[in-house]
Each structure stands twice: as structure tokens, then as C-alpha cells.
Amino acid sequence: MEKKKLKHYLRETLSTLLPILAALVVGGFVILAIGENPITTYGVLLQKSLFTYSGLMKTLHYAGPLILTGLAIAVAFKANIYNMAVEGAAVLGGFSAAVVGFSLHGVSAPVHIFLCLLTGILAGVLYTAIPAFLKAYLNVDEMVVTLMLNYALVIVLQYFTEGGALKDPKAGYVSTYSVSPDAMFQKLFNSDLTPFFFISIIIFIFFWFVFKKSKLGYEITAMGNNPAFSEASGMNVRRKIILIMLISGALSGLAGGGFMLSEKYRYTLDFSGDPGLGWEGMLIALVGRKDPVGILIASIFFAALNTGSDYVDMFTNVPKNIVGVLQGIIILFVSFRAADAKFGISAKLRDKFGKSPKDAPAEGKAA
């Protein structure tokens, strides 16, 4: 039994690492092709983002909101709800947190931060309520609605940021005022890390329990796998859809709000970055196979890629775009890793090469 478990973990680790290694090899050729040294490049990418104090802290700092959007996507996807509003909710959450952050005065710092985050959460919830109700009561495809609303939202927020009371007239670019210093998360340990990371971790732990042990987690699994079954066993699926989407919206709003108060401090048009907190959350949820621990690891991995890519540009002559190319390649390859767990491709390959299938037990239901 012990041995079996060990073997299992070994295989798990291997099948996670292999695609990444393969991606790095392919990427290495690209780097070679432009006449640079892949070893140095990867050295910088990994070393700077994970093995230096400030780099690691920065990576963790970036992972904070990604953990939340990853969870936000996973909650919904697990229940078979394709909620792309996570991106919009995060952006709106950030925006509203900023508004409270600069317009509210005369409260203590913790209260101010709390109110900002609360507003961000509420904004995320309200925004997601639109597709949630449309889906639950009118059966409107949530994926399309949320995609469209995200586009619309960005334009509306741009409109508010470009003029009127929220615009910082002193800024030469499109931006709201910056949040007042007491609404900012304080940097900790002489690094980029802020308390927001720990908030994310606490929420992560809470959701680990929700997914694995709670009634809601049970119901989400049931809805995701068999809606008719969940109806028949007495769940109010409509209400559950709404509940799940709103949870997803709240998580996203919090992610955006936290990102605002710990990193951006003012709403600008590139607030969510590229590809965006929500989209990255989606990749994370999928790469992490909608499993909380997977999401945690994937968030740190994607955050490290982000941090590392800035360092690569700064400390090597490999241009930033190549890092984008690398990211694309890695994502292509990890998609195949996710599959491996599900369909046991490594096992199948072994099968093909003539070993008895007894040695290759099914990869279980983990996916």
C-alpha cells in the first residue's frame, strides 16, 4: 500500500513535470533560433522568480489574486457553469474598491480596507447576478452573456474613468484618483508581499473545505456531473446556480479589490493586465484540474511565469515577446498534462510498449 502510494505520487509529479520540461525544450529551440542562450534565460526565469527572496515574494504577491480567480472559475466550472464573468467581476471589483479607496475619508486603515474589499465583493456579486439570473430563470447561455458583458463593462468603466468625478485630472493618462494611503495594504517583510496574500490563503483553505467536505461542495459536484440527479435529490438547482455564480462573483470581486489595494492603487485601463486576472484564473483552474491544491500550485506557477518574464527582459537579451511565446508553448503542453491524469496517456504509452497493464493502474478519478 505504502509503495503504491509512493509510486502514485511519483507518477503524478512526473506527469506534471514532463510537459513543462517538453515545453521548455521546444522553447529552448526558439531561444536558440534567435541566437540567445536558453540555459541562461531559463536560469533567470526560474531563479529570479522562485529562488531569490524578493522574486519569490513578488511571485507569491502576484499569486494572491490568481488563487481567488482560479477558485472563482473552479467553483462555477465544477458545477458546469461557464462563468467568464470572472474577468469582468474582478475588473469591476478593482474599480469599485478604488472608488471607495479614494473617496472615503476619516476612517481607520483596517476599516477603510475592509470597506473597499467589501465594496469590491459586492460589485462582483452584483455584476455576476446579471448572467446568474439570466441563466437560472431564462436559461440564457451564460458563456456568451458573460463574454459580452465583459466587453461592455470595460467600455463603461473607461467612460467613467475618462471624465467626471472619478477621473484624476492631474494624471496625463486615463486613471481614477489613487486610493488613499490608509486604504493600501502595507508591504510586509521588506518585500512586495502584503496581507492580501494571507487573506487569499485563508480563503483558499476555506474553499478547500468547501470543495472537499461541505454540503455545497457535494451539490456542486452533483450538479456538474448530473443535473437531473441533483434536481431529483432535492436541490434547488436554480437557486444553486445563482448561489454558485454569486460566490464566483464575490471571489472575483475580492480578487480585483485586493489586487487594487495591494498592487495597482488606481484604476487604469490596463488594470487587469494581459491576459487578465479572470482569464488567467481560467487557465489556472483548468491546469489545476479544478482541484484546490492544483489551483494553488498553478497560481504560483503562473505568477512565477509573470514575474520571471519581467526579469528575463531585464537581465537577458531575450525580448519579452519570446517569453510570451514560451508561455503559449507551456500552456499548450500543460493542457496535455491535464489530460494525462484523466486518460492515463502515460499509462497507455507504457501499455503500447508492451508492459502488462497490471503495472499501470487507472489514474483514478482525480480529474
Next chain:
Amino acid sequence: MNVIETIGLTKEYPNCVANDHISIQVPQSEITAIVGENGAGKTTLMNMFYGMERPTSGVLKIEGREVRFNSPLDAIDCGLGMVHQHFKLVPSLTVFENIMLGTETRKAVKIGKRQVPTPFIDKKQEKEKIAELIRQYNLSLSPDDIVGSISIGAKQQVEILKMLYRNVNILIFDEPTAVLTPQEIEPFLQNLKNMKQQGKTIILITHKLQEVMEVSDQVIVIKRGKIIGSMPTAETSPAQLADMMVGRKVLLRVDKKYEDLSQKPVAYEVKNLSVTESSGKVLLDDVSFQIREGEVLGIAGVEGNGQSELVNVLTGMMRCTGGSVSLYDRDLTNYWPRELRKAGVAMIPEDRYIQGLCREMKVSENLIAGYHGNPEFCSHGFLRGKAVRENLRQQVEKYDIRIGGESSYVSELSGGNAQKIIIAREFSSDPKLLIASQPTRGVDVGSIEFIHKKILELSGQNKAVLIVSSELSEVMSLSDRILVMFKGKIIGEVPGKNADSGEIGLLMAGIAAAG
């Protein structure tokens, strides 16, 4: 001559050996029946014949030649055809499109002297071919019907035609009658005989031993992946087969004790229930009945006459547009499933894998479905892991559910065991009323006996039971009274004791008994 011969055919799955050195012979132009408990490995064996699964070891010979199938296509090429336990039809396509799938007739253009096929399908010609085929086999199908909207019996005919059109010599049927109504079964069995007359070789898997006796020439019994017997049908009896399969004496028909219930209080009352779609289509028409404490009420009828809708309304899956439902004077009209459960209604749904179970979840989780919010399993929104596991242990033991381990998934269980999960779950909720729809569909004789016993036990405890089943013998052997539905209405009532299947049959056909 043996058209199919296997020598030591074995199929291993990661956690079980589904077929263990199977060696059998299937003679030409005969009907060979294969019987065995749920999970014995019948389907697996057929899948290997049909190229859906590859054997781990062993030899498969078709017409004397050793073959290795990589896909069903290879099997079809060798003259094999299979009608699966779960149909492999495309609901949105028409009957003729389904039959022709994979062997479409295409329009051709003449270029010079040659006919060159275009990518376009010649629907007209296809339709004609199929109409001809239908005539030839004397079936009642219309080529243009959409498969999604035809009856199950008709779907099966489509599956059969699919094979016949491909001119197969060997037809495999995996539990073909499990989903058929008694009216459909008769002609189907006749069809089998006809095909045999025409020289086809047939393998029939079924749990209904009567059918085995009626049509087969040879019976093979499988138990836990091994062959434990093979004999000419004439030399055996249903009782003997059942005993072999299960390994103990099995009662093929439970002994029900009939009592006079007229003095018992009415537990459940359905009054003037009706469902009318917005299009004006009437699905249920003024259905009324009562069930008294300790009474088993059976509902019989040809499939599609409103039984499913009735069950859906009574189990909270569909709204009714008129009428009322009450349990001990408590109004339950249009209650949701959860409220129904709270009120003491236990439900065994028609399709176990759609409404009853979630295959992708653990057995332990399925055993609490619908009750997962009850305080014994859940506190403050979190499930009590210990209680859930303890529940699993108890139920598995009490209901003899064969599972691999504590963390087994329903998808790993055979049909009979899956059904037992539902039985265990619903019975242990201590209900006031049980609504059971097709409780033993696809279940082996041993399990049927068990489920029937449990149902009677429940009514013995003064609970009310409603049974809806297309299996007439089931309804007849369990019910105190039998209602027959026709076109959404209750067309007649027959006492359960000494019920006459002929009389019920007439009612089911819509011929109301005079008086």
C-alpha cells in the same frame, strides 16, 4: 458448425477480472442465450466479440478463423452485429439516417461512362431502401420519423434494421427486452425466431428466464467472469438456471399475502390530477386514486401512456396543471422533491443513471443523496464524513451491495448493484410512502427477488407503496390493486390477487372491460 468459438478468452480491468478464461461455442443458425448475475461479465464478453474491447488474452474464432478486432468495423466486416444494452442511436436523425449511418448512399454524377460519387447523400434512394427493408421484415416503422421521438420498441427495431441492412450473420442482443413493454416483447421474440429461420445466428443476453426458455436453443451461464454451465435449453428450467446463476435457491415469484385493506386508513390520495402542455396536449387526464396503509398499488400500461408523467408529477419533477395530491391529508401538490422527502415520500426513479444516481460520485455519496442535508449527515453546511462512511458500511451490509471498496464510484458497479444503492437509500429513510418506478429494470433474478421482498416488507409495515412498471409480472406479483393507464387516463382497475394478465392486456390496449 460453430460460428463463434472462444478459447481461454480473458479480459482484465485494473481492479477486476471481468472475463476469466472463457471458452464457449456458438453454433450456426441457433439462438444461444447467455445468463448471469449483474456484473458477471456478459456485456464485456460481447464487447470483445464486437471489437469494442480488446481481450487481455485468449483466442476468438469466427467461422473457424482466428480474428483480432480493432474496432466494431472489423467485426461488422466479419458479419457480426450488436444491439447494445444502451442504444447507440442518434436521436436527432431520422430512422433511415440512423440505419444508413456509416454506409450512406451518395448521389453520383455520370462522367463519361463512369458513375462518380459526390459527397451529397441521396436521401430519396436511402429512404426507399429502408422502406423496402421494413416491408421485408414486416416491421412497423416509418423511415422519416425522428428517432428521438419514437418509442423504445421502435428504437430497438431501428437497431436491428441497422444490423440487417449490413447483412450480418451473427446478431448479438444485450438485454434487448429490459426496456420493452410486454406488447413489444412478443413480436420481438417472434422476430428473433424469424431471423433464426433465415439462417442468422443469434446471441441473446437477458435476465428474463422465460424468454430464454421460449426462444433459445442453448444456454450458457456465467458467474463472476467464469463459465459455470452450458446446456441445451430443453434440458434445463428457469429455476435451475436461477439457482446456478445466483448460487442459491431463488424464488422467481415472491409470495405475497393479500389482506383485506378496506378498513385501513387512506394514506395517499391523488385527486383529478391533470397535466396539459401549453400547446394544448394533454399528458395526464384527470387521474385519481387512493392508497391505503399497507397497500401496494400497481400501475400498468403500455409505455408512453402517461405513467412517466404521473411519476414525474408525483416525485416533484414536473408541475401539474390541475388536481391535487395529499399524504395523510397533508397537501403535497407541486411540492419539490426535497419537500416530498421531508414529508416522508421515498422515490425510486425510472432511470437510475439519470435521476437516481450520479455515476461520477462515490457510492457513499450516492447513498445520502437527497438526505445529505439531514442533520445526521450534515452540520453547519459541512458533511459529517464519519457518519457518511458509517452509513455506507451499514447499507452495504444490510442490502448486500457488492462494491470494490469504501471509495468506489457508482460507475464501477454493475446495474443490479447500482439499483440496490437507490433501494437502500430510499428504504432506510423510513418513509410513509414509496413511489417506485421500474424498480427492477435490468436487474438479475437474485436481486429482483431481494427488491421485491423489500417492497413487500415495507408494505407489511403499514406503509403505502405505488409501483409503476412496464413489467406486467412484477406489477401482478406485488400489487393489491392494479390500475391500468391508457392515453393519460386510468382506464380500469383490477384486483391484484389472481389478476388475469389477459384482462390487463386488453385494458392496456385501450379496450375497457365492460362493467
Next chain:
Amino acid sequence: MNMLNSILYDTIYYSTPIVLCTIGGLLSYNANVVNIGLEGMMLMGAFSSALFSLLTGNIFLGILIGVVLTFLLGLIFSFLSINLKSNFIITGFGVNILVAALSEFVLQYMQVANINLNSVVNVNHLKIHIPLVENIPILGKLLSGHPFMTYFTIAMVFVVNLILYHTRFGLYVRVVGENEDSARSVGINVNRVRYAAILIGAVLSALAGANLSVERMALFTNNMTAGRGFIALAAFYCGKGKPLNSVLYAVIFGLAQALATNLSLNAGAASGLFGAVPYVVMVIVLAAVSVTKQRGKLTRGTGIG
């Protein structure tokens, strides 16, 4: 009058690449592969056809190479998602990210801000003026004076409809999407059908991209598809993969966009909000369609999934 002309013309202008991408994507959607990578494939088409038009000095050759390269990209996508059974949403995203980065990188490598095909082609020469039709008031502007791909797109809508509902391939696509098992059981090579559907999508997306860059503007700029692939995705989702319905949604979007652009001309300060109109219109149309479908439903449940 002028405005009407302009709106009609713009509608076609906006709709063409989206429609082309929509009908390309809906084949694989029908085969049950949702291709999130359409955006990347369109970008690849726009980018590589512009690049090779510039390098070869011949737009036909350029577009041809662009289509071939996008085809290869489609092959990679298919291999990963079909043979290696990857999660095709991740794979699609990988494609999008990869293409965007790759094209940016190449521009950077060439040290240019964009690919300007001015020296290779004059877009005015690519417009097809249909004699007589051209002179019909209003309609003339609508029907005439568009580049080849616009007419090709209109033709392809019907061709794809024909393929999907009248050919063997189309039948297989639908069957594979609806019930993979039954397709397998009659010996249909499910993988091959999926490959074909994805690759046709890749080719049409590439042409949509080429329409945008080479034919319309003689110009490639970074990320120039700007979400059109996702709009196409939304269109065939709304149209449930039925060609004519899906195209209708794509055109509704194009029309809304044209209206928004033209009407914002006199909208004063609020014109900044007009950009959101097409997206909101899509949501409202979808909701309205759903409401009519939802009425009078008796069975409970929402049918999620």
C-alpha cells in the same frame, strides 16, 4: 441617406470576418469541439498572410501561405486536443497566446511597428464593382464594391449549410458531436471527422484574418483581430451551431456595431458609451430568444450543462 449607406456598408465590413470565422468555427462546434483558439487562428491568418504578401510581393501567394500556416496551427491544435486528449479550452488559449506573442515578436525582430502592404497592393483595386447592381440606390452600396472575401463569405454560408445538412461529411460531423459512441459503433472514424472540422475552421479563420489585414487594409498591426474570434464563438453559441442562425447573430452584432459607430457621430459626450452597445444588444437578443423558448415549460429544472 448618407448615414444609411454608411451603416449598411459598415455592417458588411464588420460582419464579414466574423461571419467567416463563425461558419468556420461552427463545424467543430457541431463536432463537439469548442475551439477557443479561433481568435488565434484568425490572427495567424491576418499576420502570416500579410507577412508573406510583403515578402513575396504577391498577395495571392501571401494569403496562400497564410492559410497553409494556419492550417498547420490547426493541426497542432487538433493533435493536442484529439490525439493527446488535452483540455481544448486550455489548448485554445495556448494557441491565442502563442500567436499573439509570435506575431509581436516577428514584428519586433523585423523592427517595424506594423506590416504595411502599401507597396504591394492598393485595396481599391481589390474591390469588386458589380456593373448595374452598383447603380441601384442604397442596395448598390450594400451589394457592390466589396472585396472578394465578402462575396466568398456569403457563398460559404450556404456552402457550409449544404455541407452540414446534405453531405456525408456534414452528417458525420453532427453525429460525432451528438453521440460519439454511436458514431464509433458504426465505424465512423471520429478523430478524422474532428480533425477535418477543426481544419476547415482553421482555413476559414485564416481567410477571415486575411480579409481583415490584406484585403481590407493592406496592413497588419499587433493583435488586430481584437476579439473578433470570440465574437464568432459567441455567434455560433447563440445560433446553437446552426449555420444560418449563427450567421444571423454575427450579422446582428455587425449591424449593432455599425449603428453604434455611425450614431455616435452626433452623440456628444456620451459617444464614449456607444462602443458597449453591440455587446449589450447581443445579450438582450439572446435573453429575448430564450424567454420565448422558456414559456410554458412544465418540467422542472434548468438543464444546466
Next chain:
Amino acid sequence: GSKGQAASSGSAQSAPQKVTGKIALICSAAGPNDNGYNQSAIDGLKEVKKDLGIDYKVVQSTDIPGSLTSLAQAGYKLIFSLEYNFDALVKGVGGQKAIADQFPDTTFVVFNDNPNLKADGTPLHKNVISVMFNVNESSFLAGALSVMVNENATTLFGTSDYSFTAGDAGRKIGFIGGTKSNGITVFGYGYASGANYEAKKLNKQYTCYTYYDAGFTDSAAGATKANTFFSSGANVIFSSAGSVGDGVDSKAKEVKKMSIEVDANKDAAYPGHILTSVIKNTKVPVYTIAKYYNDGKIADYGGKELTYDLKSGATSITDLTEIGSKVVDSGKDEWTKIKAELKDISDKIGSGTIKVVNAQNGEKFDKSTLTNVTMPND
């Protein structure tokens, strides 16, 4: 390599180790080969390297504060940042000291904005320099030029190659911007004011369509937006919107009208269809400030706001040779007159006779003061 060439010409292969006395530049999102804003700055650095022998490093980053810190830590003493995002630099965020405070020996140069001010107008940090361009002035010239060309289009260019909308219907121009920020509207307002100046002189009424939210990427959408303007009668469109502007140029060529480009001289991209480019030449300040640094005089400029106006040469419109070559013989006289008028305006701006509203400094633009130009969708 690619940008490698741009960067490696100046810097060592990889430089995580401490270096002293080097210059770094952080690109804006448009990247180093934008044929404009960033590229000119890099050109400035190349010249610095050539003339003064100082190495430099070009960085693309999404994390501006992080890059500022890392570069300062790595020993770069003069850091140009072409991207916005100054809070961490001048104010400090999350309880940290301002980056400018953390690295008092490093000089940070920011562009287009002056965040380095206390409420009373005095500078916050001695080691932050802010560079401003009075592009309002050059845009004013472009506006005046547009009107003059529009009025005399037939004379100047004949009718064979262009199809300008004639008469009152054609007394229209347009402005397309990426976002409605001070950094963008400063162009548009200057442009409209210049048009107004000339229209008033000629006693004509003009319309100026504006679209400030075209974004910076969707060139195809830019083309359609331009098309709406053009088909409504506009003959010249000025755009300051990145790739979207490329779409406007392409459309101008397609409909045989004209566009005006921005940042660098892009007149040759669509010969005959780009009327002129409003130049904002980052090369000038980059070179100048690097020279101060090299000469040890950088401290004199610390905390200052350096403004580059028409006179400085860092901002202007192009010399019009590209478009001038399209002028037909019979139009030469008129062309000379136009150029003279431009010179005159330019002088008047220099002398302060003409004052152009500068939105970038936060000055309010009152479109009702434009007597001869209406802006229906501003």
C-alpha cells in the same frame, strides 16, 4: 537579434551584477519598435552611446515600479520611464518609501506628466525630472494646415488622385484618439483650435468630428471609424491612437483623402495621403538629459519640469516634403503661401501672440470659444 540589437549594442550580455554609470530606459506598452515614441527615445540613447560612450539598457515591462527598483538596484543612475504609473516612484505605495527616496543617487525621468509636485507646486523629489511636450502647439499647426489644404485641395493636388468632398459638405475634419486622457486630448484640442484659427481667417464654418475612445489596437475598427468621418464629408483626419491610427491612414488612402499621423514622421508610410505628422520627438529630451548627466549637471535639473515646445524642435509638424511632392505645378504658388502662413503661425506661437490651450497641463478646453468650428460629438 531583434531588439537584442537595439539593446545589446549598448549593454553586456546579461547584467544582473552591479554596474555603475549606465542609463536605462523602460518602454511604454507599445514596445521598442513602435516607429515613434519609444523608438525615438532609443534612437536618442544610441546617439548618446555613439557620442558620449555611455552604455544603456532598454527594458520592456509590465511591472513599472518593480523595474524601476530593480534597475536602480542594479546600479543604473539615470532611468527614463516612458510608461505612466508614478505613484510608487514619487509617493510610495503600501507603506513603502517612494522609490525616488530609496535611491537618492539615481535620477528618474518621466514623460508627459508631472507627478513630482507637492500641493504648493514645489517638487517632491530632487531626483525626478518630468518631461513635457507642447504638442498642443504642433497640433495647432496641423489644424491650420488641414483647413488651408482643404480649402485649396483642387488647386494644390488636382482631382485625379484625390476625391475630397467639395464645398460646405467637405468643410469637415476629424480627430481620432486612443483614450480620452489629457495626453491624447491635448492633440485634439490643439488641432481643433488650429483649424478654428484658420477657418476664422478665411471666414468659413468647419465641423470637427471627434472620437476619443478608439483604443490603440483594433486597426480595422479604426478604419471603419475613419470611414464614418470620411463618408460624412470629412477630408482630413488626425489620429493619435497607435495601431488604430494605422487603420485611419489605410482608410484615407482607400477613400483618396488624407490623414495626419503622430509621434514620429510617418509621412512616407502612405505617400500623398498622410498630410503631415505631429512629431513628439523623445529623442531630443533623452539626448539632452543624458548629456546633462554625462556633464555632471543633472542635479541642476532635478525636480524640474522640462517643457519642449515648438522652438525646441522636439515637437513640430513634418517639413511637408512628402506631401509637397504631390502638389501639382499650378498649385505651387498656393503651396508656398500655405507654408508661409504656417511659418507665421509658428512664430506667433513662439512669441506668445497665439496661445494654445494645453490640456496636458490640466488646462480646461472650452469648445464654445471656437467661433468657426463645431464639435458635435466632443
